[in-house]
């Protein structure tokens with residue numbers, strides 16, 4: 293359902309944009325500022341309505357858009373899965389650009405290969421040097437092929453560990469972004485020790501004395517997600533999902549029928565609210581109605597606040613407290 | 627050493643074994659047929675050969691208690707946390723019934739049996755995953771039993787032996803199943819930091835979340851011949867790469883040649899190999 297609604301909304305978006313383009317330069321600037329923040333837009337829009345030639349038309353279209361978007365306020369789990377996988381959803385590149393400064397990319401596991409499905413390096417968050425890394429997806433098919441759709445091989449997990457070990461050495465907090473269909477199930481991945489690579493990450497992450505915060509931004513599936521997600525705090529975007537396996541895989545294992553994935557979504561308890569209740573997620577970060585892909589600026593601003601709050605809390609703790617806090621979080625589950 | 631977390635908060639209950647009881651728990655039929663060559667023989671004959679087919683050499687999966695009877699000194703067995711019973715954290719449809727059936731079929735409460743005992747007089751903690759119970763899948767109670775047993779070994783400074791066998795995650799328990807990977811891996815890392823010896827013993831099949839957590843973290847990694855060992859299952863890999871996998875892929879011998887297994891050990895050498903390794907680590 294949400295797919296249809298968003299298609300309608302996108303059409304309206306396009307029309308509104310087209311009309312806005314024909315406006316005078318000032319109106320265009322105005323609309324741009326409005327596009328980033330609906331509240332600001334409203335107040336200014338009223339003021340300038342008199343000379344805004346398409347104002348009324350745009351208003352009408354926006355009303356229509358809001359009408360459609362109202363149906364997106366409460367989404368079913370499978371609709372959330374759809375949004376979590378939306379190709380225009382903000383990905384790690386966008387988060388690094390939107391939340392961090394002075395990013396320096398670090399490539400490769402320095403053992404065997406460079407796995408582009410994991411992206412990361414050193415950056416500043418509110419001026420604090422941190423190590424930031426995560427699964428990498430693209431906004432186009434080409435980019436997604438290049439990044440293997442965010443499915444790491446062992447080399448990706450070993451690269452992540454290399455970066456995190458340096459963070460531990462230099463006392464930098466670690467911020468990871470989780471967005472993966474899972475670890476890559478390929479022949480070479482097995483031959484190079486996919487299981488070993490994930491296991492070692494879990495073991496080593498449990499020992500870090502620096503704060504670790506993980507943000508599930510899209511889909512977090514299986515050990516492939518957890519391998520960079522053993523954290524003191526787990527934040528989830530409102531429409532992100534986190535589960536043992538993809539709904540398709542789940543349906544295929546349980547019912548030998550991957551077409552029953554929507555049914556699986558209902559049972560899997562994979563939404564941010566479910567994870568909060570299970571004590572896995574610590575806080576949910578609000579998204580704009582209709583999904584994060586509709587308004588990056590709002591997502592960044594919401595996430596920035598929550599992330600900074602948790603980082604501040606963790607930085608007030610001693611290194612041993614930070615380590616014990618993380619171990620206790622997982623020790624309590626199950 | 628950093629003080630241990632929570633060991634005191636989860637008291638260990640040890641159930642004493644009367645000795646002969648372990649063998650009685652070997653719930654196999656009187657006549658057993660080899661799945662590979664079709665040889666049919668008395669259970670007693672199979673037992674005498676450690677459930678390895680004398681004709682074709684095929685390894686038959688064995689139950690947790692039976693394996694413990696092969697490994698531990700007679701009469702030294704004590705079960706840890708035997709009262710921890712499987713639960714249903716997600717209230718998943720039909721799961722309770724399925725658990726009940728697994729219990730009736732195997733006589734087990736969960737897919738993991740954790741024990742303290744002796745090998746050649748040396749105190750050890752032994753964890754056995756039983757592939758007959760829900761394919762040895764990782765439930766929250768499996769994770770909890772493993773973690774408590776590892777914490778117990780850390781506290782007592784006993785060597786740790788884990789016989790892994792797992793089809794992967796316990797789907798019905800969802801995210802709780804996944805999180806057991808982090809919990810158990812953390813417990814192993816604490817055990818390791820305290821200087822403990824961990825022998826990871828991989829049996830057929832060891833896959834999924836168990837491979838990607840405690841099974842891959844041993845100081846010494848042993849494997850039974852011909853065991854399937856991997857992260858992704860062969861079917862998923864074939865569907866992904868659209869190719870048939872070569873014969874022997876993800877088998878013990880393949881893993882040994884790719885650098886992930888120290889030694890493949892015949893079942894008849896299991897106890898003597900473990901004893902040798904424990905004594906080599908005695909200070």
Ligand SMILES: [Zn+2]
Pocket residue numbers: 660661662663664665679680681682683684
């Ligand atoms: Zn045979």
